[in-house]
Amino acid sequence: MSKYKFFATVYDKMMDNIDYEGWKFYLLQLFFKYGVEPCSKVTELGCGTGMMTRLLDGDGFRMTGIDISEDMLEVARSRSARNIKYLHQDMRSFEFSEEQDAVISICDSMNYLLTVDDLSKTMKSAWNSLKSGGVFIFDLKTEFFYRKQLDGKKFTEDLGNVSCAWRNKYDKKNHIHTYYLDFSNGEKEEHIQKVFNADEIKEAAMRAGFDRATVYDAFSFDKPKKKSNRIYVVLRK
Numbered sequence: 409m410s411k412y413k414f415f416a417t418v419y420d421k422m423m424d425n426i427d428y429e430g431w432k433f434y435l436l437q438l439f440f441k442y443g444v445e446p447c448s449k450v451t452e453l454g455c456g457t458g459m460m461t462r463l464l465d466g467d468g469f470r471m472t473g474i475d476i477s478e479d480m481l482e483v484a485r486s487r488s489a490r491n492i493k494y495l496h497q498d499m500r501s502f503e504f505s506e507e508q509d510a511v512i513s514i515c516d517s518m519n520y521l522l523t524v525d526d527l528s529k530t531m532k533s534a535w536n537s538l539k540s541g542g543v544f545i546f547d548l549k550t551e552f553f554y555r556k557q558l559d560g561k562k563f564t565e566d567l568g569n570v571s572c573a574w575r576n577k578y579d580k581k582n583h584i585h586t587y588y589l590d591f592s593n594g595e596k597e598e599h600i601q602k603v604f605n606a607d608e609i610k611e612a613a614m615r616a617g618f619d620r621a622t623v624y625d626a627f628s629f630d631k632p633k634k635k636s637n638r639i640y641v642v643l644r645k
Contacts, residue, residue: 414595416479420457421567423515431514432463434627434640435545439510441629442543442642448509451537453499453530453546454517458484458492465492474502500529507539513546516638519601522584524608531616535645544618544643547626551603553637554578554585613643620644 444450446468455461455473457480465471472493475481481494495502511534521527534544559578564571575588583603590596613621624630626638
């Protein structure tokens, strides 16, 4: 799994096209559907700079953010209220002393898990942290997205004091996508993500103890389509 380094300082600028409010509204719809009440204890895995963690905190949820990158967490802490807990932990082995009502992960953080075993370990950590009836909600980018929207393409971003050129390569055989980030100040980063198919997600969930799952085309309550760019998975304990 990649650790954000220099990228943490420019992450929010690179993600300023993301409709976080829209994503939050969809999560709130899922919370309502699956009985996650206001003021519930919610943990975000791969919280990054804490954008969604802060938004849900503002709606009254008791939030905890977990990320493997201390650099990202430093940014999150500097921008958040003191009541939000930020923990430097690996999503594959995180632990809580209190049971959570929901665990969430958005913005394809789960795609950074590169094996079914790692996916299952993360699900198991969520299972261990959830109360009975609690839910683990996460999204995943799809193979269609990597192949049709990113593979072979190069993009540039003007980030103010620095610019970034990022190249994309999708390995069809191993279902691995690599982002190559080259910043104008000489910094370089490589980020690797994995596509999981339906059978792999099911296998990982069952190994973790989940036996109730629903999958949606992102930002809807429709079934995933062949041309879905992103899916949402809801696992219920």
